[in-house]
Amino acid sequence: MTVFKGYLKILKKNLGMLLIYLVIFFAIAIALQASARKEHLGTFEKTRINVAVADRDQSELSRGLIRYLSTIHNVSEISSEPSVMQEELFYRNTSYIVQIPENFYQTCIEEEEPLSVTKVPGSYTSFYVDQQISTWINSIRTYTAAGFSLKEAMDASMELPASEVTMYKGTENNLETPPYIYYFRYVPYLFLAVLSYSMGYVLLAFQKEDILKRMRASAVSLRRQNMEGLLAMFMLGAVLWLISVAGVCVLFGKEFLTSPLIGYYVLNTALMLGIALSLSYLVGIFVKNSNMLNGISNLLSLGMCFLCGTFVPMSIMNKSVLKIAQFLPVYWYESINETLAQYKTLPVPVAEEIWKSMGIEAMFIAAFVFMILAISKYKQQS
Amino acid sequence: MIHIENLVKRYGDLVALNHLSLDIKEGEIFGLLGPNGSGKTTAINCLLSLLKYDKGDIEIFGQKMTPDNYEVKQQIGIVLQNVAVFDELTVSENIDYFCGLYIHDKNRRKELVEEAIRFVGLEDYRKTRPQKLSGGLLRRLNIACGIAHKPRLIILDEPTVAVDPQSRNKILEGIQELNRQGSTIIYTSHYMEEVEQICTRIAIMDHGRVIASGTTEELKKMIKTGETITVEALLLTEKQLQDIRNLPHVFDVHYEDQILTLRCTGAQHNLIRILNYLQSQNLTFGRVFSELPTLNDVFLEITGKQLRD
Numbered sequence: 167m168t169v170f171k172g173y174l175k176i177l178k179k180n181l182g183m184l185l186i187y188l189v190i191f192f193a194i195a196i197a198l199q200a201s202a203r204k205e206h207l208g209t210f211e212k213t214r215i216n217v218a219v220a221d222r223d224q225s226e227l228s229r230g231l232i233r234y235l236s237t238i239h240n241v242s243e244i245s246s247e248p249s250v251m252q253e254e255l256f257y258r259n260t261s262y263i264v265q266i267p268e269n270f271y272q273t274c275i276e277e278e279e280p281l282s283v284t285k286v287p288g289s290y291t292s293f294y295v296d297q298q299i300s301t302w303i304n305s306i307r308t309y310t311a312a313g314f315s316l317k318e319a320m321d322a323s324m325e326l327p328a329s330e331v332t333m334y335k336g337t338e339n340n341l342e343t344p345p346y347i348y349y350f351r352y353v354p355y356l357f358l359a360v361l362s363y364s365m366g367y368v369l370l371a372f373q374k375e376d377i378l379k380r381m382r383a384s385a386v387s388l389r390r391q392n393m394e395g396l397l398a399m400f401m402l403g404a405v406l407w408l409i410s411v412a413g414v415c416v417l418f419g420k421e422f423l424t425s426p427l428i429g430y431y432v433l434n435t436a437l438m439l440g441i442a443l444s445l446s447y448l449v450g451i452f453v454k455n456s457n458m459l460n461g462i463s464n465l466l467s468l469g470m471c472f473l474c475g476t477f478v479p480m481s482i483m484n485k486s487v488l489k490i491a492q493f494l495p496v497y498w499y500e501s502i503n504e505t506l507a508q509y510k511t512l513p514v515p516v517a518e519e520i521w522k523s524m525g526i527e528a529m530f531i532a533a534f535v536f537m538i539l540a541i542s543k544y545k546q547q548s
Numbered sequence: 549m550i551h552i553e554n555l556v557k558r559y560g561d562l563v564a565l566n567h568l569s570l571d572i573k574e575g576e577i578f579g580l581l582g583p584n585g586s587g588k589t590t591a592i593n594c595l596l597s598l599l600k601y602d603k604g605d606i607e608i609f610g611q612k613m614t615p616d617n618y619e620v621k622q623q624i625g626i627v628l629q630n631v632a633v634f635d636e637l638t639v640s641e642n643i644d645y646f647c648g649l650y651i652h653d654k655n656r657r658k659e660l661v662e663e664a665i666r667f668v669g670l671e672d673y674r675k676t677r678p679q680k681l682s683g684g685l686l687r688r689l690n691i692a693c694g695i696a697h698k699p700r701l702i703i704l705d706e707p708t709v710a711v712d713p714q715s716r717n718k719i720l721e722g723i724q725e726l727n728r729q730g731s732t733i734i735y736t737s738h739y740m741e742e743v744e745q746i747c748t749r750i751a752i753m754d755h756g757r758v759i760a761s762g763t764t765e766e767l768k769k770m771i772k773t774g775e776t777i778t779v780e781a782l783l784l785t786e787k788q789l790q791d792i793r794n795l796p797h798v799f800d801v802h803y804e805d806q807i808l809t810l811r812c813t814g815a816q817h818n819l820i821r822i823l824n825y826l827q828s829q830n831l832t833f834g835r836v837f838s839e840l841p842t843l844n845d846v847f848l849e850i851t852g853k854q855l856r857d
Contacts, residue, residue, distance in 0.1 A: 173650070377632050382615075383597075386649050
């Protein structure tokens, strides 16, 4: 296994670069995971706004309204001087000012005059406060009209049921995006960058004309040399694949391991590895020097990932770009991921679509392998 | 040991090997001498089955040489014209790798690698990468990679190109030592001095064929030139030149830039005769050289051109 060990020895010299790529990948994956979780919480968090009350009535009823608002918002009392109120709003110390007039009960409950309020122009949260105050006043009016005392009406109004919001989903299976989808989205970049660079690096060393001559004149058959070289490349790929699968298990644990779609994710990643391996080998055959290797490696990994929705979600990409991207294998990998992200269990038609996409990935691998064999044969003959 | 018969190799219209025939015996240092493009490297590549040839037969150790005759390949070591080592591996790792293509036993290989390092004098550079070696040391590493497995036949294709004189001597001494240890050597070069110094038998190639072969002495005897005399003389007339041409044993006279060059057949007193004539004509002359024929003279006389043309 001299050739195999030779490949590994040269790969080992390149270990630093491989580690840098892995560290960058996992750092991005962890950062994206954190940011995705934060965004997820922020979307549904109940928020409290700053409400100021200028109470001129100082009655039991006005204090009741203040108590009620305090259960929902951050309430503070201010002077009813117009200049003070303007200043509070200008500096955004408060978003909403309620002016309770003298004779609050008579004016607003009996004569049904609206409360005077001042709010930040265009603030959507003010509409909620308008509704909350209106609901409370209507409730007091209804209870007192029914014969309840003012105190009983205020106590009952404190227990007004909160409005319920029902979220409607697009499809029955449509769920929140699983956080590990960001991890899988970036896997092609890791595979392509690491494999195109490291395989190019090794092939650059072994494809030198004089090294080839010396090896062909040796006592190890050409076939065995090729097999040992391929074995070393597969081993590199297998290690990379294991690291990426172990990474998702460590970072997302039970959430990923209990997903019924885990098999699809893992298989899709294995196919992506096959694509990266064969494409990197194909490109490595043409590399003439290390500068060229750097250029091609970056062009291949970054270019394909930008075009195929690795860095930018496909949903916001230009349609014509996506049409072009269909000619690239990473597109099919990413489209499978995007589909998997929308389902907890796969309906049969969707599963069929996914298998078709995986078939296209396999065909890309076969095409690349065929090209490698043809070019290698041509090179040998020439 | 090696029998090449009627070997023909064409690159399109260009005939690189034109019915080349050679026989090399065990224990020889066989020199393949010829100018650039004479077909030396093509012959070596065919010999190693690195190139397909159009016609002819090659036998090594009594077996027909084919690309998959690994029994024969196992006993051959090659040192190529260009340095063929991995820049990414150290001196020791490089020798170990190439030795590993022939020797699978790890302990035996370790001994052989150590021996090869000592043989080429790279003991202080075991952990050094090739980029940090000088041209001469790099050539030595190239040789170590080719001979570490102790082959029966070693083929060295111009191993001293672009090497300083000190390293060249070290390399040539090493080749002679390998021969003493039992290896048969095929040595190609366009440096006649090297070939003359180390080879026991020589074949001179031009236009893809052997134009002469034998020991150095045999080759020199093949030609008419026995002695070349060069005289720095002033202003010779055409009549005086004709007189010189008529001197006994002189068969070629060349006069250019006040330098007179005579080629004489092998005989005694040629130098005295020409000096006497110059004195009798009251001609002043400067430095005088008398040289015995070299391989370059052999090549010149056979082909009509200089070896390094």
